[in-house]
Amino acid sequence: MGTIITISRQYGSGGRIVAQLVAKQLGYQFYDRALIDRAAEESGFSTHHINESGEYATSSSSLLFGLSVANTMGQGGMSLYDNVYLAQSKVIRAIADSEENAVIVGRCADYILRERAHCLHVFLHADVESRLRRAVEEYGEADAKSEKFLREKDKRRKVYYRTYTGENWGEAQNYHLTLDTGLLGIETCADLITRAVQAMQ
């Protein structure tokens, strides 16, 4: 059975870069957009739709958003978002069932694989300043000027996670390892994850 590292992360914490570094250091497969594409191919949904669903879920606090979800309702009362989530879950389980070692970023992979052995579930976060700086400098996000911008991003990921797992996003007990990339830095975080995986074996 392969080892799977799942990496959940706050927007702007550099989680994707950490995940890539870990995959490189350990020689593991890396799944992020590649995962989206595989899910898209298997389910027939367009990549555009699946991309959006990575951060949006029905929220009672957003009427406008609620309406846009309602418009996508398909057969059996399941929204497009629900169908995409199911398609992604299938792909994640297929990766976990294969013999390969892999790093999977986001997509509630930690929850989907919570009962599986040989998994290290990681959550990455950072202080507001580091996240805004990274959003502007590395992601080219011109609107990332205030904490409010980040709070909105966090809220969406929180709602998405809550909707599909019933759990609280970012609670230490749901992960084997959580790290502050702002204080520790990207390289140290990748190094600590790599060491944790090596110690498990």
Add this chain to the structure above:
Amino acid sequence: MGTIITISRQYGSGGRIVAQLVAKQLGYQFYDRALIDRAAEESGFSTHHINESGEYATSSSSLLFGLSVANTMGQGGMSLYDNVYLAQSKVIRAIADSEENAVIVGRCADYILRERAHCLHVFLHADVESRLRRAVEEYGEADAKSEKFLREKDKRRKVYYRTYTGENWGEAQNYHLTLDTGLLGIETCADLITRAVQAMQ
């Protein structure tokens, strides 16, 4: 300015042992019961009272406990527990203001030192089986037979933390590093904390 590592932990996660290992590896001072004693000396409270306050705080869900706290009310509407918390906070700040490097276990030290530079705030947790096993084998706690026992312990620490910090205990964002001692093991956790501190310097 010295480096301070604060270690918060679930009951039965082996947090105290990890903290001792880290202190030994780094040559840092270790504060746990020693901290209680210093706080006791400075405030004039007996060690017995201070020991209890490490896990108890007023909880609206426990009438009996509420009554026992009410009985300890002293001058100015502050309970004995509040006074003990203030005395402990003073000691923790005195350690942080000194030049020494230190590992401090529990006592909301992470919150008390949240604005201080050169701190690594750590939270340790573990699965139910590991915690029950440790409670019986290492702490000699004969009553540790079910998840309910642990839930009660968790609830007390949660209420205590919430009462004195207004924050949620065990939320990843409040710590620089959180670790599952059940999956990773005591030695690996100590090693990862030590590496994180070394990388900060």
